[in-house]
Amino acid sequence: MYRKYDAVIVGGGGAGLMAALNLSPHGDVAVISKLYPVRSHTGAAQGGIGAALGNLEEDHWEWHMFDTVKGSDYLADQDAVEILCREAIETVYDLEHWGLPFSRTPDGKIAQRRFGGHAREYGKAPVQRSCYAADRTGHMILQTLYQQCIKNDVHFYNEFHLLDLLVENGRVAGVVAFCLATGEIHTFHATAVLFATGGCGRMFRVTSNAHALTGDGMAVALRRGIPLEDMEFFQFHPTGIYKLGILLSEAARGEGGVLRNGQNERFMERYAPSLKDLASRDVVSRAIYREVQAGRGIGGKNYVHLDLTHLGREVLDKKLPDITDFVRTYMGLEPATELIPIQPTAHYAMGGIPTDVEARVVIDEKNTPLPGFYAAGECACVSVHGGNRLGTNSLVDILVFGRRGGRHAARFIQENESVPLPPNPQERARAMVASLMGSSGHERAALIRDELQDEMMAKAGVFREASGLKSVRDKVRELRDRYQQVNIEDHGLKYNTELLEVIELGGLIELAETLVEGALARQESRGGHAREDFPKRDDANWMKHTLAYQSPKGIELRYKPVTITKFQPTERKY
Amino acid sequence: MQVHLKIRRFNPEKDEQAWWGHYTVEAEPTDRLLDALNHVKWYLDGTLTYRRSCAHGVCGSDAMLVNGANALACKVLLKSLGASITIEPLRGLPVIKDLLVDLEGFFAKYRQVKPYFITHSATPHKERLQTPEEREIYDDTTKCILCAACTTSCPSFWGDPDYVGPAAIVNAARFIFDSRDEGAEERLEVLGSADGVWRCRTIFNCVEACPRGIDVTRAIGQVKKALLYRKT
Numbered sequence: 001m002y003r004k005y006d007a008v009i010v011g012g013g014g015a016g017l018m019a020a021l022n023l024s025p026h027g028d029v030a031v032i033s034k035l036y037p038v039r040s041h042t043g044a045a046q047g048g049i050g051a052a053l054g055n056l057e058e059d060h061w062e063w064h065m066f067d068t069v070k071g072s073d074y075l076a077d078q079d080a081v082e083i084l085c086r087e088a089i090e091t092v093y094d095l096e097h098w099g100l101p102f103s104r105t106p107d108g109k110i111a112q113r114r115f116g117g118h119a120r121e122y123g124k125a126p127v128q129r130s131c132y133a134a135d136r137t138g139h140m141i142l143q144t145l146y147q148q149c150i151k152n153d154v155h156f157y158n159e160f161h162l163l164d165l166l167v168e169n170g171r172v173a174g175v176v177a178f179c180l181a182t183g184e185i186h187t188f189h190a191t192a193v194l195f196a197t198g199g200c201g202r203m204f205r206v207t208s209n210a211h212a213l214t215g216d217g218m219a220v221a222l223r224r225g226i227p228l229e230d231m232e233f234f235q236f237h238p239t240g241i242y243k244l245g246i247l248l249s250e251a252a253r254g255e256g257g258v259l260r261n262g263q264n265e266r267f268m269e270r271y272a273p274s275l276k277d278l279a280s281r282d283v284v285s286r287a288i289y290r291e292v293q294a295g296r297g298i299g300g301k302n303y304v305h306l307d308l309t310h311l312g313r314e315v316l317d318k319k320l321p322d323i324t325d326f327v328r329t330y331m332g333l334e335p336a337t338e339l340i341p342i343q344p345t346a347h348y349a350m351g352g353i354p355t356d357v358e359a360r361v362v363i364d365e366k367n368t369p370l371p372g373f374y375a376a377g378e379c380a381c382v383s384v385h386g387g388n389r390l391g392t393n394s395l396v397d398i399l400v401f402g403r404r405g406g407r408h409a410a411r412f413i414q415e416n417e418s419v420p421l422p423p424n425p426q427e428r429a430r431a432m433v434a435s436l437m438g439s440s441g442h443e444r445a446a447l448i449r450d451e452l453q454d455e456m457m458a459k460a461g462v463f464r465e466a467s468g469l470k471s472v473r474d475k476v477r478e479l480r481d482r483y484q485q486v487n488i489e490d491h492g493l494k495y496n497t498e499l500l501e502v503i504e505l506g507g508l509i510e511l512a513e514t515l516v517e518g519a520l521a522r523q524e525s526r527g528g529h530a531r532e533d534f535p536k537r538d539d540a541n542w543m544k545h546t547l548a549y550q551s552p553k554g555i556e557l558r559y560k561p562v563t564i565t566k567f568q569p570t571e572r573k574y
Numbered sequence: 575m576q577v578h579l580k581i582r583r584f585n586p587e588k589d590e591q592a593w594w595g596h597y598t599v600e601a602e603p604t605d606r607l608l609d610a611l612n613h614v615k616w617y618l619d620g621t622l623t624y625r626r627s628c629a630h631g632v633c634g635s636d637a638m639l640v641n642g643a644n645a646l647a648c649k650v651l652l653k654s655l656g657a658s659i660t661i662e663p664l665r666g667l668p669v670i671k672d673l674l675v676d677l678e679g680f681f682a683k684y685r686q687v688k689p690y691f692i693t694h695s696a697t698p699h700k701e702r703l704q705t706p707e708e709r710e711i712y713d714d715t716t717k718c719i720l721c722a723a724c725t726t727s728c729p730s731f732w733g734d735p736d737y738v739g740p741a742a743i744v745n746a747a748r749f750i751f752d753s754r755d756e757g758a759e760e761r762l763e764v765l766g767s768a769d770g771v772w773r774c775r776t777i778f779n780c781v782e783a784c785p786r787g788i789d790v791t792r793a794i795g796q797v798k799k800a801l802l803y804r805k806t
Contacts, residue, residue, distance in 0.1 A: 036677065038720050039625075039633040053700075096701040099691025099755065101709065101716050101748075108703030133716075139632060140716065147690035181670075210627040246630045325787075326630060329649060330604070446616030489620035492587045495671045498620040 045138025072386025240345025387527020
């Protein structure tokens, strides 16, 4: 099947929907999504969207910018961060104008709360910057954007799965996708393509990410010769429910919750004297690991406690109702009176498809754009989060750059014709599907995935070191070979979700390779990348972004400079 | 513990009729039902088909009939279900394959009630003000994740598939009672029809089924009152 559009957006979460709202008035636009858009993972975000509105106390976008740059361990591109923090303010007002039901202050303004890493006066003390809707801010954002898409008649292809990106003569020509309902492969011929396909947390055993988060867009781009930037920087959110990985928002600590070790000590006081439990997430996750290593986990085990008992039922019911529900449902515990077992959970990919500040995909060290190709949200790397992302900044990122990408693409489609499709556009996609369906091998995909997830969690997680990374690199290569022997039981065309999971697994393995290679090469610790064998940050040699290319010889690494404008890198202390 | 799953299977490309699949899985009492389904699909029978994503009750993908009552597979723990579990697709919507149903009609009804913010007055520069009390009035209805558990548990919907259904009404109510919205009249027009709120017989299955704890029947009642007492 062949369809022609001016622009195609892949992904129906916050970034994709925001791009759609800005693109669809200007041309023939379609959104392709592997899920019904309201199922997208944006809906799982809890704590809030960060913007310096100053509704409860003085705040400025410059302070937000400093906090973000510092939070990134100085790897973020500061020109992009400035745009993020400036535009955050109007973005939040736009959301409210679209009806988003924010929680309110007594005088009727958008309510704001404290959050990890957000401070006043360039790092002095926590500031109330996170604009929230109870602890369901992501849900409200996703619903509000989807409602606006309905109002504006945006055209959706639901449950279509991305298989390939088409590039011809240095211009993007469209995408190839698989209709889950019928098993048919469709070619979408387009002048502009925007990827908003989300993260890849499912490469780790314990993750906050939905099953759908398998990095599809990143893998497809990688296979077409586009590099992935900073893949070694993966965030482990400190407070996931023990063993399940389900996220308990940082908002819990924003409202006053604290972490306690096996000796009931508020240990973050030792690791981050100023911001304590509200230090940036990588700092807190490492502190938890250190406490556990020192034998101070609960009962000597590998978890610590989140203490919300002093917050009072009013705060729990009104400001943290969803996480209260999670704790009651999944752990049978009452947060008002009991301590909650938590451990770090794989949460966010700081890296991804490299873009400039217009969300245009750039393909080399000189930031050369690939005309017509855009990326926004977690699958992209602008870079606004550098080595570590602050809480509340992802919701800003997806909306600010989703909008900028949408707007730039709107101009692009008006000023440019589409290029012809390459000959046999479905060739690669068909070959991949045929090879998987026709395999006579005997490997079970789920077992390969289990091994990948366990190894990545153990050796490419919160703490890494050379021999562990080499071992997981070998494992990933072995899994890549075994993947060629995967056997699929379901040979149907309609809703073949088994085939889908196998396709996703192929992408995850390739993305794991880029993460491990980048992590091995980067001999320093910065943000979410912590090397036990190189514990210090090394600006002299490593103040640069990694670009990982897939080549016949394996992953090839190149580097590009970081844009520094207002804030000179210094030691990051909380 | 050992858990016996009896799952309603149907492959549109092979089966003339639905049939029961039986699977035994080793699991923890604190595992989610979704974990058990995943175990079957990943290690026993790859053809088992169902929707799922977030695995913690916020995306609404995995609503299904569990021991005769609607639930999100990722929110119900095995210990509350016992050792023998019957799993079927949602009622009242066409079954496409195994536990996966056709949601197009459900979403079409949702779109019918204009489930988006409507204002005619000028947009302020900053936020429109809304007091915490005004915000509280419609808070319950903002929680809907469009999982379809309510609509597909409703006998009025089973009897009349044209009934707009509880979920659509909840999403309309969310705006009708939002102090900032100015589109109440348009939505009440849609809901005031025979297949609108008047199909509701206050059976309350929706309240029992809703995994988000929304008082759906109450919201429908509020809309009925608004229709009865509006001045036209």
